[in-house]
Amino acid sequence: MIAEAPIARPEETGSPMAAVVLLGDLDALIREVGNPACRARLRKLGFELEESARLAAARGRMIEVMERRWLLAYERAFHRYGRAVVPVRDRVCSGCFVTLPTVARPRAAAQTLHVCQSCGRILYWT
Amino acid sequence: MSDVATAPGHDLALCISDLKARKKDQALAEMAAAAGGAGFVTDAPLLTEFLRLRERLGVTAIGKGVAIPHARSTTVYLPRLVIARSPRGIDWSARDGALVQLVILVLSPGEWSEESHHGWLARASSLARLQRNRQKLVGASTPAAASVIIREALS
Numbered sequence: 001m002i003a004e005a006p007i008a009r010p011e012e013t014g015s016p017m018a019a020v021v022l023l024g025d026l027d028a029l030i031r032e033v034g035n036p037a038c039r040a041r042l043r044k045l046g047f048e049l050e051e052s053a054r055l056a057a058a059r060g061r062m063i064e065v066m067e068r069r070w071l072l073a074y075e076r077a078f079h080r081y082g083r084a085v086v087p088v089r090d091r092v093c094s095g096c097f098v099t100l101p102t103v104a105r106p107r108a109a110a111q112t113l114h115v116c117q118s119c120g121r122i123l124y125w126t
Numbered sequence: 127m128s129d130v131a132t133a134p135g136h137d138l139a140l141c142i143s144d145l146k147a148r149k150k151d152q153a154l155a156e157m158a159a160a161a162g163g164a165g166f167v168t169d170a171p172l173l174t175e176f177l178r179l180r181e182r183l184g185v186t187a188i189g190k191g192v193a194i195p196h197a198r199s200t201t202v203y204l205p206r207l208v209i210a211r212s213p214r215g216i217d218w219s220a221r222d223g224a225l226v227q228l229v230i231l232v233l234s235p236g237e238w239s240e241e242s243h244h245g246w247l248a249r250a251s252s253l254a255r256l257q258r259n260r261q262k263l264v265g266a267s268t269p270a271a272a273s274v275i276i277r278e279a280l281s
Contacts, residue, residue: 018172025176025199025236032198032240033183041244045251046188048221054182085200086237087168094237124200126168 015110016070021124023062024085030055070113077121085122095121140164141272142210150218154195157208157231166204173201187220191227192254198243200236207232207250211264228264230254253279
């Protein structure tokens, strides 16, 4: 039986960026366990997997309280690429590998919706 | 092992000799915080939330006192392992009912493919699959000793 500890709501994770990063990771996990080949590999490694309905429910609760413009930007990139939030590594978008302008980093990166001008993915400044 | 140390000569793993946590969620938070402190995770609380979500999908305890929580997350900067011991054991809801004394947290960057992540996970789980490896890791007295075991198992 899985412990049912409450999952933090997006506003508790600290920022809109944190919420969208968590949503991106959760969507990747849902897609992973929805793939029969992935499930088989994980089972082979010894992991028991239940249905992803609980994760889908957690996702539903997360998007209920997300800011609309963040969610729209997320959904747009998600449907186009599958992975909507990408980290910026050395000023390069790790989604399309375009080098970002020197002044691209917003001052309050955790609060600012910043999408790559080249590919449209949400940029996560690390 | 010292409290928290990167195993010398093998920076793929971070070792925590004695988890302070007594519960699963606390253990995940402690290990994520250690990873954040070592600089290969950008947001430890967020990673902890994700690990808790992953546990909802199914427990990551694989039996025989071992748990292998894992995450492929945007918050992870570099692929790394965090290996922690809990001499008194943690209830991880394992199928065999055994308390978990060895936790291997497997972290992959979010941009990795599922196949790459599973490959890394398979290599990490090979660490715990052999009884002699498990015993050596639980009994390792220094990060150097843990390093040798990790290097052998991952090579």
